Amino acid sequence: MASSDVHVRICEQEILKYDLEIKALIQDIMECTGPQSKLTELNADVKKRFHSLRLRIQDLEQMALEQDKVSDKQTLTTQVEWHKKQMLSNQTGWRKANLASKLSIDNLEKQVLFNGTDSNVRQRKMTKECLAQTTSDITENLMSISRMMAQQVQQSEETVTSLATSSRTIQETNDEFKTMTGTIQLGRKLITKYNRRELTDKLLIFLALALFFATVLYILKKRLFPFL
Numbered sequence: 001m002a003s004s005d006v007h008v009r010i011c012e013q014e015i016l017k018y019d020l021e022i023k024a025l026i027q028d029i030m031e032c033t034g035p036q037s038k039l040t041e042l043n044a045d046v047k048k049r050f051h052s053l054r055l056r057i058q059d060l061e062q063m064a065l066e067q068d069k070v071s072d073k074q075t076l077t078t079q080v081e082w083h084k085k086q087m088l089s090n091q092t093g094w095r096k097a098n099l100a101s102k103l104s105i106d107n108l109e110k111q112v113l114f115n116g117t118d119s120n121v122r123q124r125k126m127t128k129e130c131l132a133q134t135t136s137d138i139t140e141n142l143m144s145i146s147r148m149m150a151q152q153v154q155q156s157e158e159t160v161t162s163l164a165t166s167s168r169t170i171q172e173t174n175d176e177f178k179t180m181t182g183t184i185q186l187g188r189k190l191i192t193k194y195n196r197r198e199l200t201d202k203l204l205i206f207l208a209l210a211l212f213f214a215t216v217l218y219i220l221k222k223r224l225f226p227f228l
Contacts, residue, residue, distance in 0.1 A: 008076065011060045015083055016149065018053040022046060022090050023142050029097040031135050033127065034105045039098075046094055050087070057083050082152065104131065 025046045032039050057080060064076030104127060 008060070008063055011056055011063065012079070015053060015056045015060065018049050018056065019083075019086060019090065019149070022049045022053065022094075023145070025049065026090065026093050026097045027135065027138055027142065029094070029101050030138055031131055032101045032104075033108055033131065036105065039101055039105070043098065050091070053087060057087065086149075100134070 025042055029039065029042050029046070032042060060076065060083070061080045064073050064080055067073040067076060107127065
């Protein structure tokens with residue numbers, strides 16, 4: 001069970017690592033204003049991270065199915081569903097970042113075609129300011145998400161610890177019940193043994209009394225009626 005917990009923890013850490021790397025790449029894509037080859041390179045890196053993330057989530061899901069305890073299985077299954085939702089959210093953010101980056105690249109290319117150099121510089125400056133503001137907002141959102149994820153991981157660890165404590169308590173209670181059952185069975189055997197002994201003693205007393213009265217009657221018969 002300890003080995004399984006280690007594998008689960010390692011898998012969770014790798015999932016968190018890939019998730020954060022994907023978010024950082026999405027931010028880079030959002031800030032990308034060209035050239036197109038740079039955007040293509042960033043998207044290739046995101047695809048690799050998504051592939052690795054998907055494999056690790058599948059591994060965690062398989063670990064959940066292999067758990068013996070229902071509580072452990074439910075806990076891991078909940079975490080798997082949460083990671084899947086995060087992956088879907090990242091995919092949505094990835095698409096939006098690509099749209100924003102392509103829009104920025106298209107706008108810059110149009111400005112180069114239709115405006116002079118001075119106008120193009122001013123427009124690029126305005127675009128960069130807008131992108132800087134957008135980047136700042138995205139960074140703040142990513143930090144908030146990271147804090148939420150850290151809280152979720154901490155809550156999961158507390159839940160696992162609580163479940164382990166409950167399991168030990170149940171096991172100790174079960175052991176106490178087994179001990180009480182053994183004591184009750186021993187008491188029952190002793191009572192049965194004493195009841196049997198009491199019956200034997202009564203039978204012996206009855207036989208002794210019968211023998212005694214028979215002896216007395218025999219003596220009286222010889223003394224009072226010797227001719228019989």
